[in-house]
Amino acid sequence: MQQGGATDPEPFKAAFRRLASGVCVVMFRRHGRPHGFTATSVTSVSMAPPKVLFCVGTGNDSHTHLSVNTPVGISMLSVAQRPLSDRFAGKAGAAGYDDVAIVEGCGGVLWLPGALAHLSARVAALVPAGDHSIVVCDLEAASVREEEAAPLLHFSRAYHGIAPLPVPIAEPSAGTPDVSVERREPTLVRR
Numbered sequence: 661m662q663q664g665g666a667t668d669p670e671p672f673k674a675a676f677r678r679l680a681s682g683v684c685v686v687m688f689r690r691h692g693r694p695h696g697f698t699a700t701s702v703t704s705v706s707m708a709p710p711k712v713l714f715c716v717g718t719g720n721d722s723h724t725h726l727s728v729n730t731p732v733g734i735s736m737l738s739v740a741q742r743p744l745s746d747r748f749a750g751k752a753g754a755a756g757y758d759d760v761a762i763v764e765g766c767g768g769v770l771w772l773p774g775a776l777a778h779l780s781a782r783v784a785a786l787v788p789a790g791d792h793s794i795v796v797c798d799l800e801a802a803s804v805r806e807e808e809a810a811p812l813l814h815f816s817r818a819y820h821g822i823a824p825l826p827v828p829i830a831e832p833s834a835g836t837p838d839v840s841v842e843r844r845e846p847t848l849v850r851r
């Protein structure tokens with residue numbers, strides 16, 4: 661078991677590698693052109709009024725371009741969109757994201773088509789938090805895609821899909837006839 665004090669980052673990192681997270685791409689306009697970054701920190705915060713947050717590293721380019729009132733589009737990626745997660749986890753390059761299909765969503769925010777769900781939000785506050793800022797946003801619209809699709813997950817430094825668990829079957833109690841009980845371990849499918 662890894663243990664450590666508050667100043668030792670390793671146990672902290674090791675613990676959070678064990679938290680499976682859905683993968684999103686957060687997008688906004690940077691000098692009028694699409695910009696975005698891959699984020700697992702997107703979290704719902706409040707229902708009334710609806711608010712979401714994400715965290716952005718202070719050293720990231722995105723940090724420079726996010727301020728109060730910036731319109732933000734959030735795409736929750738499907739497992740088929742793994743290449744987009746890699747793309748937005750890297751640097752934009754001189755051509756920006758001209759090679760990526762991007763659509764305008766509610767309120768003119770930028771979304772990646774084919775995502776599981778999309779959010780349209782506006783930055784309400786940036787709260788400094790160490791080497792990141794917590795970006796709290798007012799939610800303006802949310803939409804989900806019609807067809808079912810599996811989410812892209814990030815867990816233990818790798819991408820995964822999900823496999824549903826079988827419906828739990830009760831233990832046979834003493835005196836009841838033998839029934840076969842199917843048991844399967846939780847499965848994570850490495851992609």
Ligand SMILES: Cc1cc2nc3c(=O)[nH]c(=O)nc-3n(C[C@H](O)[C@H](O)[C@H](O)COP(=O)(O)O)c2cc1C
Binds near residue numbers: 699700749750
């Ligand atoms: C699965 C995954 C999740 C990530 N989550 C975050 C996040 O929540 N916040 C963040 O600032 N960076 C996160 N990153 C890193 C950024 O996507 C990456 O640093 C990106 O290049 C930043 O782009 P920018 O410099 O153009 O802003 C994540 C990367 C990956 C691969």
